[in-house]
Amino acid sequence: xxxxxxxxxxxxxxEAAIRAGTDAYFGYPITPQSEVIEYLMAQNPEExxxxxxxxxxxxxxxxxxxxxxxxxxxKAMTSSSSPGISLKQEGLSYIAGxxxxxxxxxxxxxGPGLGTIQPSQSxxxxxxxxxxxxxxxxxxxxxxxxxxxVDFVKLAFDLAFKYRNPVMIxxxxxxxxxMEKVELFEQIPRSDEEYDWATQGKKPGxxxxxxxxxxLKPEEQEKVNxxxxxxxxxxxxxxxxxxxxxxxxxxxxxxxxxxxxxITQKAMEMARKKGYKVGQIRPKTLYPFPVEVINKLSDxxxxxLTVEMNAGQMVEDVxxxxxxxxxxxxxxxxxGMIPSPDEILNAFEQKFIGGK
Amino acid sequence: MNEEIIIAGFGGQGVLSMGQILCxxxxxxxxxxxxxxxxxxxxxxxxxxxTAIISDEKISSPVLNTFDTAIVLNQPSMDKxxxxxxxxxxxxxxxxxxxxxxxxxxxxxxxxxxxxxSIKMKNxxxxxxxxxxGFLKVKPILDVENVVKGLEKVxxxxxxxxxxxxxxxxxxxxxxxxxxx
Amino acid sequence: xxxxxxKPENLVYEKTNxxxxxxxxxxxxxxxxxxxxxxxxxxxELEIQGETIGIAPVGCSVLAYYYFDVDMTEAAHGRxxxxxxxxxxxxxxxxxxxxxxxGDLAAIGTAETIHACNRGENFLIxxxxxxxxxxxxxxxxxxxxxxxxxxxxxxxxxxxxxxxxLKISELVAELPGTYYVARHSVHTPANVRxxxxxxKKAFQYQKDNxxxxxxxxxxxxxxxxxxxxxxxxxxxxxxxxxxxxLGDIKVPQ
Numbered sequence: 001x002x003x004x005x006x007x008x009x010x011x012x013x014x015e016a017a018i019r020a021g022t023d024a025y026f027g028y029p030i031t032p033q034s035e036v037i038e039y040l041m042a043q044n045p046e047e048x049x050x051x052x053x054x055x056x057x058x059x060x061x062x063x064x065x066x067x068x069x070x071x072x073x074x075k076a077m078t079s080s081s082s083p084g085i086s087l088k089q090e091g092l093s094y095i096a097g098x099x100x101x102x103x104x105x106x107x108x109x110x111g112p113g114l115g116t117i118q119p120s121q122s123x124x125x126x127x128x129x130x131x132x133x134x135x136x137x138x139x140x141x142x143x144x145x146x147x148x149x150v151d152f153v154k155l156a157f158d159l160a161f162k163y164r165n166p167v168m169i170x171x172x173x174x175x176x177x178x179m180e181k182v183e184l185f186e187q188i189p190r191s192d193e194e195y196d197w198a199t200q201g202k203k204p205g206x207x208x209x210x211x212x213x214x215x216l217k218p219e220e221q222e223k224v225n226x227x228x229x230x231x232x233x234x235x236x237x238x239x240x241x242x243x244x245x246x247x248x249x250x251x252x253x254x255x256x257x258x259x260x261x262x263i264t265q266k267a268m269e270m271a272r273k274k275g276y277k278v279g280q281i282r283p284k285t286l287y288p289f290p291v292e293v294i295n296k297l298s299d300x301x302x303x304x305l306t307v308e309m310n311a312g313q314m315v316e317d318v319x320x321x322x323x324x325x326x327x328x329x330x331x332x333x334x335x336g337m338i339p340s341p342d343e344i345l346n347a348f349e350q351k352f353i354g355g356k
Numbered sequence: 357m358n359e360e361i362i363i364a365g366f367g368g369q370g371v372l373s374m375g376q377i378l379c380x381x382x383x384x385x386x387x388x389x390x391x392x393x394x395x396x397x398x399x400x401x402x403x404x405x406x407t408a409i410i411s412d413e414k415i416s417s418p419v420l421n422t423f424d425t426a427i428v429l430n431q432p433s434m435d436k437x438x439x440x441x442x443x444x445x446x447x448x449x450x451x452x453x454x455x456x457x458x459x460x461x462x463x464x465x466x467x468x469x470x471x472x473x474s475i476k477m478k479n480x481x482x483x484x485x486x487x488x489x490g491f492l493k494v495k496p497i498l499d500v501e502n503v504v505k506g507l508e509k510v511x512x513x514x515x516x517x518x519x520x521x522x523x524x525x526x527x528x529x530x531x532x533x534x535x536x537x
Numbered sequence: 538x539x540x541x542x543x544k545p546e547n548l549v550y551e552k553t554n555x556x557x558x559x560x561x562x563x564x565x566x567x568x569x570x571x572x573x574x575x576x577x578x579x580x581x582e583l584e585i586q587g588e589t590i591g592i593a594p595v596g597c598s599v600l601a602y603y604y605f606d607v608d609m610t611e612a613a614h615g616r617x618x619x620x621x622x623x624x625x626x627x628x629x630x631x632x633x634x635x636x637x638x639x640g641d642l643a644a645i646g647t648a649e650t651i652h653a654c655n656r657g658e659n660f661l662i663x664x665x666x667x668x669x670x671x672x673x674x675x676x677x678x679x680x681x682x683x684x685x686x687x688x689x690x691x692x693x694x695x696x697x698x699x700x701x702x703l704k705i706s707e708l709v710a711e712l713p714g715t716y717y718v719a720r721h722s723v724h725t726p727a728n729v730r731x732x733x734x735x736x737k738k739a740f741q742y743q744k745d746n747x748x749x750x751x752x753x754x755x756x757x758x759x760x761x762x763x764x765x766x767x768x769x770x771x772x773x774x775x776x777x778x779x780x781x782x783l784g785d786i787k788v789p790q
Contacts, residue, residue, distance in 0.1 A: 004383060006391070006509065023627050024626055026622075054626060056622075057648055057652035058648060060648075060649075061619040061622075064612065064613060064649070065622050066623060067612070067620050068592070068612075068625075069624065071620075071624065072590075072628050074627040074628075076623065098611075178390060178393075179379060179389075179390070179391035180418075199624070201587050201588050201590065201628075202586060202589075202608050203587065204587065208557070208607055209608045209609070210602045210603070211611065212609075212610070214599065262417050262418065263419060265417070338419050340419075340420075342421065
């Protein structure tokens with residue numbers, strides 16, 4: 001029987017983490033995502049599945065605990081919100097450099113600095129362009145519903161282990177705090193799988209395993225970079241996910257992701273009611289970005305509007321995808337403010353129809 | 357059916373759980389639902405609010421600027437949300453917290469003396485269920501039975517012996533809500 | 538000639554199997570090589586080579602993962618106790634050690650060190666204290682002695698502006714989570730033997746889930762102290778040992 005529950009995004013994420021057979025969660029409280037570790041502690045997952053849960057002394061310690069656990073071939077995850085994610089960037093760079101799998105949830109709040117605890121998408125650049133030092137990429141998933149948050153936990157671990165790469169789930173204060181109906185997947189048992197890349201104890205007659213991101217010789221480091229880049233090309237080829245609405249007959253296209261994608265969808269419906277043929281692409285993977293479909297649609301539409309809860313970040317990737325073939329405009333609110341469907345519709349009319 | 361509700365009042369009045377109970381009632385009745393709270397330091401004793409959407413259709417935006425119904429339990433909430441009600445929409449307010457009466461004349465306005473009633477029932481914790489009852493009387497979008505089932509989900513097991521009292525509170529609310537205009 | 542002498546019957550000394558054949562990159566006279574060897578011998582003698590996971594730091598011993606023939610992870614600067622926590626929490630049956638210098642453990646990684654010790658994480662922290670940043674070229678360490686010169690304290694460490702040398706072992710010994718804290722050295726055969734005994738004890742305690750063990754090795758840095766190896770050992774005895782006295786700091790009751 002389907003198990004339907006009404007759950008907060010953060011709690012649903014935590015429940016999905018247990019059910020995904022996660023071996024370890026290490027985190028540090030920060031609004032608006034503290035429900036993740038609170039829920040985990042309340043559930044006592046050490047009893048339920050043997051999953052280790054620990055409140056670390058800092059986000060820095062937490063991500064390095066992830067590095068250790070991931071290096072043992074275990075499913076390890078952490079969660080935080082924007083200022084805490086900034087602290088994790090060093091660790092993420094090491095994890096990407098050492099090619100280890102892990103899952104990181106960022107329930108984004110407005111910045112810069114301590115910013116606001118209200119929802120935002122202002123960590124887009126940080127998430128999709130690398131975030132820490134060095135040439136690397138995170139695979140970035142952007143859920144728009146509590147259900148997607150749950151489903152993406154499983155997907156994130158699949159991708160993390162398939163590519164041995166950190167995967168970020170880029171949520172925000174809306175998705176984290178809101179409650180929706182959610183269908184939970186069945187418990188996946190924790191795995192004892194052995195990997196030749198993991199530090200699980202040296203096997204007799206075999207070389208010891210070393211996990212490192214250090215190459216003192218530039219020739220060797222370049223080889224690492226080339227291998228990483230080849231991996232990212234594979235990710236770009238295979239893993240793009242997006243949802244499209246009303247694009248078949250669209251004269252105009254909205255592009256928006258996550259919670260903002262849902263608000264924009266409402267604006268699209270309102271525009272349709274007013275007689276404008278507007279379609280929408282909602283990227284579900286922000287890296288890899290749905291370049292191809294946007295490029296293709298730019299031959300068809302008279303203009304594209306990106307809607308973001310930031311000062312215009314994804315719009316740069318949309319422009320790269322469009323490659324000058326059609327005008328690309330941006331509308332957004334930031335600092336924790338959320339654009340309303342009316343505002344979006346109004347911006348669309350002003351930019352493309354000729355104002356009011 | 358697509359009902360977009362804002363519920364607002366002081367922290368501790370049960371504002372957030374009212375929205376949750378209605379949403380869980382919606383789940384029991386196979387509706388699409390979404391609940392979005394205000395969160396952060398403002399919740400610590402200040403004003404709290406939540407948006408509850410109950411719909412036959414999939415819900416796009418969980419965050420709204422205008423509402424079909426506003427349920428306000430104190431004056432700051434009245435000041436903040438009276439103008440956010442759609443023309444033809446509905447306002448329900450609890451009389452004790454209100455100094456300035458609503459001014460709109462393009463909406464339906466109801467008042468409910470839920471706090472006084474809860475004192476009569478000797479349990480002020482059921483105050484919010486009385487308000488829910490009033491709402492369900494004038495906007496019967498959900499069956500009371502389903503709302504009670506929703507309550508069972510929201511209420512920790514150790515309080516389940518209070519469910520009959522809560523059910524009574526819903527019915528009491530249905531009886532005492534008054535139409536102002 | 539030499540080949541004729543090395544026969545099983547007259548062999549008195551051989552390389553431990555818990556170290557690889559890699560040539561150590563450490564400077565002549567540096568204590569790291571001996572400290573590595575004692576740790577590796579302890580691992581070999583306890584027959585836990587296949588169950589041991591080590592964590593290398595950032596600092597001179599950053600490449601320690603090449604030398605210990607056990608599974609090894611290279612941590613970010615100061616984060617080894619956090620990495621070890623992650624490993625130990627998912628593989629509690631394994632023996633886990635970190636090997637860290639003074640900058641790594643007692644400056645940038647102080648929070649990780651203290652909190653791992655405070656939680657009583659069940660692993661061994663090996664702390665090499667030579668009072669200087671070796672790899673980056675002789676800058677001041679948290680453990681640099683008062684008036685001791687470094688490239689960032691060229692007129693000597695002024696405790697008014699730079700703080701006092703940090704006795705991190707005494708500090709963590711105060712925490713209920715630590716089970717065994719001791720300070721040793723590897724500059725004489727007798728001290729070398731004591732250090733190895735301490736490592737073996739620590740692994741035994743780890744097996745028995747007793748909590749965090751921290752073994753400090755007060756060591757030298759001929760290159761950055763700008764001394765010959767012999768001079769540096771003498772200087773260490775005369776200057777380091779009075780401030781960092783050798784011996785047990787916290788022993789099981």
